[in-house]
Amino acid sequence: MRRxxxxxxxxxxxxxxxxxxLGVSEHVLRAAVTSGRxxxxxxxxxxxxxxxxxxxxxxxxxxxxxxQVIHPEGAVSxxxxxRFWRLPSPAIxxxxxxxxLTLPAGGSHRxxxxxxxxxxxxxxxxxxxxxxxxxxxVTTRARTAVDLARGLPLTEALPVLDACLRGxxxxxxxxxxxxxxxxxxxxxxxxxxxxxxAGRLWGTDSVEHALGVASPLRESPIESxxxxxxxxxxxxxxECQVGIRTxxxxxxxDFLWESERVIGEADGRDKYEDAESRIREKERExxxxxxxxxxxxxxxxxxxxxxxxxxxRVAHVLEP
Numbered sequence: 001m002r003r004x005x006x007x008x009x010x011x012x013x014x015x016x017x018x019x020x021x022l023g024v025s026e027h028v029l030r031a032a033v034t035s036g037r038x039x040x041x042x043x044x045x046x047x048x049x050x051x052x053x054x055x056x057x058x059x060x061x062x063x064x065x066x067x068q069v070i071h072p073e074g075a076v077s078x079x080x081x082x083r084f085w086r087l088p089s090p091a092i093x094x095x096x097x098x099x100x101l102t103l104p105a106g107g108s109h110r111x112x113x114x115x116x117x118x119x120x121x122x123x124x125x126x127x128x129x130x131x132x133x134x135x136x137x138v139t140t141r142a143r144t145a146v147d148l149a150r151g152l153p154l155t156e157a158l159p160v161l162d163a164c165l166r167g168x169x170x171x172x173x174x175x176x177x178x179x180x181x182x183x184x185x186x187x188x189x190x191x192x193x194x195x196x197x198a199g200r201l202w203g204t205d206s207v208e209h210a211l212g213v214a215s216p217l218r219e220s221p222i223e224s225x226x227x228x229x230x231x232x233x234x235x236x237x238x239e240c241q242v243g244i245r246t247x248x249x250x251x252x253x254d255f256l257w258e259s260e261r262v263i264g265e266a267d268g269r270d271k272y273e274d275a276e277s278r279i280r281e282k283e284r285e286x287x288x289x290x291x292x293x294x295x296x297x298x299x300x301x302x303x304x305x306x307x308x309x310x311x312x313r314v315a316h317v318l319e320p
Contacts, residue, residue: 007019007032009037009050011047012047013045013047013062013069014047015070016029016044016046017044019046036049042067042070042116045066060083061080061083061132061136063099064076064080065134068137073103073104074119075138075139076137077102077120077139077143079098080100080101081138082144085167088224096116098116099116101119102120102124104121105123120147123201124139129143140197141164142168145160146204150203151203152206154209154232155229155232157206159224161214162216162223164194165214165216166218168190168193173186178243181217190216218241218254219241220266222266222300226254226255226266226303233311235311236257238255238262239257240254240255241254244291247291248283248284251284251287253288254266260318260320261292261293262293262317263294267298268299268300
């Protein structure tokens with residue numbers, strides 16, 4: 001029985017032709033893949049199986065990095081970059097969804113899609129990219145948000161831009177409290193990179209519209225989606241995360257219509273994850289009622305699946 005040829009397995013995505021240049025024959029590469037000693041990420045790009053991560057996001061980004069091995073001038077972008085920046089997606093990312101790469105305009109590149117890969121050709125100035133700790137080029141958070149939000153309806157664009165704006169503001173002032181995040185000067189400084197990126201790309205009217213109502217104060221996609229529906233429904237727009245002093249302390253509800261003395265709370269699956277936190281929330285709500293506020297609540301699944309029902313509920317409570 002012939003022993004398999006021993007060679008150093010690549011710890012990062014590596015071109016097959018580079019391995020061949022080191023003396024590994026194509027026959028040996030094929031045999032190593034067949035035996036499971038070597039993992040093929042895409043055509044002519046290989047990896048040591050021990051370096052294949054457990055986490056779905058890390059796997060996706062590694063596949064994007066493999067695509068960059070073939071196209072080193074490109075940057076991981078769009079929904080792939082959103083995984084890197086932890087920006088929200090309209091849907092739960094699924095294993096096997098395409099990796100996205102933006103290639104610089106002005107060359108011979110074409111926007112195209114094939115199994116597992118989406119290529120986009122667009123202006124790609126150097127300040128719109130950075131090098132990740134893993135060593136691959138990725139679009140900045142601001143550029144990523146613009147790439148994602150352009151062309152999307154407000155309900156999909158606002159969660160992305162809120163999350164991006166919050167991240168940009170916290171980069172400028174890492175220990176910012178709600179008071180600082182409400183400061184228009186900080187918000188405008190945080191939005192500067194987003195506006196600059198939007199100004200370099202076509203089709204960004206939806207970005208400008210969404211950025212006009214974006215806020216770093218909203219802390220979850222559910223809150224952002226709810227606010228987008230308030231805008232579209234023509235309801236009075238609430239303040240977000242405003243402190244209210246009560247006998248039980250200062251509380252910061254998701255939404256506040258001060259003139260109507262109404263508080264809105266968007267409840268996600270993990271917001272009150274155990275019995276103790278649910279009891280604390282009931283106590284909190286009672287303290288708010290004790291100082292004269294009415295409270296209207298809705299679930300995350302309601303605002304995703306039945307937004308009209310939520311808007312009708314809120315409108316009813318806001319009626320004089």
